[in-house]
Amino acid sequence: MLNVTLLGSGGGMPMPDRFLSSLLIKFASRKILIDCGEGTQVAMRKYKSGFKSLDIICLTHDHGDHIFGLPGLLSTIGNSGRTDPITIMGPVGIKRIIEGMMVAIPFLPFDLDIVECTGSSFSIHMVSQKLRVKKTYLETNDNKVNDNNYYNIADNNISTNDTDNTSLVLSILELDHSSPCLGYSFYLPRRPKFNPEKALEAKIPVKYWSRLQKGQVVMDNKRTYHPSMVRGKERKGIKLSYIVDTRPTADIPDFIHESDLFICEGTYGDSDDMKKAIKNKHMTFAESAQLASLGKTKELWLTHFSPAMDKPEQYMDNARQIFVKTVLGYDGLSKSLQFPES
Ligand SMILES: [Zn+2]
Numbered sequence: 001m002l003n004v005t006l007l008g009s010g011g012g013m014p015m016p017d018r019f020l021s022s023l024l025i026k027f028a029s030r031k032i033l034i035d036c037g038e039g040t041q042v043a044m045r046k047y048k049s050g051f052k053s054l055d056i057i058c059l060t061h062d063h064g065d066h067i068f069g070l071p072g073l074l075s076t077i078g079n080s081g082r083t084d085p086i087t088i089m090g091p092v093g094i095k096r097i098i099e100g101m102m103v104a105i106p107f108l109p110f111d112l113d114i115v116e117c118t119g120s121s122f123s124i125h126m127v128s129q130k131l132r133v134k135k136t137y138l139e140t141n142d143n144k145v146n147d148n149n150y151y152n153i154a155d156n157n158i159s160t161n162d163t164d165n166t167s168l169v170l171s172i173l174e175l176d177h178s179s180p181c182l183g184y185s186f187y188l189p190r191r192p193k194f195n196p197e198k199a200l201e202a203k204i205p206v207k208y209w210s211r212l213q214k215g216q217v218v219m220d221n222k223r224t225y226h227p228s229m230v231r232g233k234e235r236k237g238i239k240l241s242y243i244v245d246t247r248p249t250a251d252i253p254d255f256i257h258e259s260d261l262f263i264c265e266g267t268y269g270d271s272d273d274m275k276k277a278i279k280n281k282h283m284t285f286a287e288s289a290q291l292a293s294l295g296k297t298k299e300l301w302l303t304h305f306s307p308a309m310d311k312p313e314q315y316m317d318n319a320r321q322i323f324v325k326t327v328l329g330y331d332g333l334s335k336s337l338q339f340p341e342s
């Protein structure tokens, strides 16, 4: 299950009644934050998220409305007693900027792992009760596991290949903004159902069933057993995508394909503001809705509203005429994304 809270829905600058656009994701009792504009820690406090369990911060780009809250938030986390490292991800160039900010907060009680992303794919694993990011080099489907993913009876080498309940697949997309900017998508795979008939037919010893169902490969002196030998057909997992500060690009629909929730910028509600959207490298509501539709997403939340737009709700028809399941984002909007029944 993924729990998401839109901490803010504004772009440009924080307003008295609108925090800057950022998203908090709760996963397996830990937290991931996307973007950290000025005031994000106030929003976190307002929506009672807590600070200590924040393990990963994904930054879309280096504009102030997405990063100026970082030194303050990190200081507060330091005061919360955290000593475990925090991973910060962002586009190439972000390391130098974060290190510059760190001059103002030199005595943090935890390390920062800064990852500059270049369109790679990552996975997020639970390690010692904390979320950690790992670059993925290979497919981890049942027949393509490397030595580290084996559970070997002989040497008792326990694998970490149970990817479906304790790990997320994180994908990155380069966007089209006035500064290098990344889109993020999170996929929580769902374990296929256990199929006892299949296991019996393949003569798999019962003592291995549970490990195989959990995704581990098991070897004994006679055979190597793969999870596919006891599992039924694949089931769709949960997908969440987050795209802000960009013009529409040809890659976005594929990247967000079949997202259960697609959170996207709508800097301008009025379609007559298209010239501004093109000049400032942002989108109108209609353009975001078009992407949601092309990507066959289930639901769209609009966010990152221009400070000049007092009442974004008056433009909602521009989006809903194109994509009915559009929701106007607001500070504190929250949803729990769960696997469907079956
Ligand atoms: Zn912005």
Ligand SMILES: [Zn+2]
Binding pocket: 061, 063, 177, 245
């Ligand atoms: Zn920007």
